[in-house]
């Protein structure tokens with residue numbers, strides 16, 4: 001592959017903003033792509049993919065460049081050119097004769113690659129704390145999971161059954177030269193067969209589908225909603241799962257979508273409009289009274305709690321560099337508070353789903369066991385499911401359905 005200087009320069013600029021200015025990778029890439037309307041689809045793909053891959057393989061690439069990895073390392077632009085050059089060598093690209101790449105020797109890089117294979121946290125490009133917690137919690141499964149979490153994520157969409165059927169959508173997309181395949185046991189999921197910016201599709205703008213991983217789509221189904229029910233989605237965020245619930249309920253009954261961040265609920269409302277979801281009411285949680293007022297009111301309750309997000313590292317490779325172990329410890333406390341306090345909103349006989357996009361049992365199974373023992377027999381566990389990134393090829397998720405007796 002031939003490298004183009006202006007595209008590599010754009011990748012270097014993006015990396016500078018991510019690692020020096022500490023901005024979020026997705027926002028940085030979005031802005032950089034907007035900055036030059038002359039770039040075609042291939043150029044854009046080159047910039048986005050190379051930036052994401054260098055972020056993903058950051059620790060490994062520093063090792064290959066003989067730079068010590070620490071939190072406090074702020075790369076210079078000269079370093080970033082070399083890091084991108086070494087990344088390209090690892091892809092077997094022949095480097096052009098640019099001054100920025102002087103001092104890079106492919107033979108040396110390949111020797112360092114062999115050396116890197118002996119140290120898992122370097123070869124899998126993860127911080128020390130993550131390798132330790134992964135090994136501690138997942139034991140022999142950790143190696144396969146972290147390998148899977150380092151692959152690039154497939155693009156999965158959910159057909160919005162309020163507006164179309166999966167088959168009709170699949171045919172429409174095919175007519176626009178966007179082939180997709182179905183996912184076994186996830187009837188509304190379609191996986192794109194080629195990487196592209198699906199947000200610009202008119203079918204997206206018309207609300208025929210949402211981007212939602214196949215694992216995430218199983219959470220809505222797990223809640224076993226029915227059309228006339230009163231459902232609370234207590235950590236609704238921008239509504240990925242709320243919209244799915246609205247479709248499963250055929251726009252009937254009522255969903256109260258709650259969150260502690262108003263801007264997310266505003267985004268949810270925009271998405272609901274596009275999807276023609278009409279049974280959703282949003283409610284900001286700005287005090288404990290909001291929860292109290294809804295005591296024993298829900299037939300179904302979804303607790304899609306805030307978590308480490310370690311199950312979705314494929315999609316957010318920069319999260320592993322930004323996160324710290326104390327964040328994971330703190331978020332577990334929030335999960336327990338949510339379980340303890342929000343479960344009061346469920347009616348007797350009602351069912352709730354506790355879900356995380358984490359691979360860690362301490363955020364998932366162990367939290368549910370803790371809750372069951374705290375409730376002293378008032379709740380029973382009906383079903384639990386862990387979706388492994390290694391086994392499924394999709395995001396890592398945990399979900400448990402419980403019933404209030």
Ligand SMILES: C[S@@+](CC[C@H](N)C(=O)[O-])C[C@H]1O[C@@H](n2cnc3c(N)ncnc32)[C@H](O)[C@@H]1O
Nearest residue numbers: 234235236237239240241259260261304305306
């Ligand atoms: C995993 S995300 C939810 C994703 C969302 N359900 C979806 O499918 O798109 C967790 C959400 O919980 C919210 N959150 C954090 N603390 C909360 C709390 N104490 N009560 C309710 N929501 C909270 C966050 O703002 C975030 O939107």
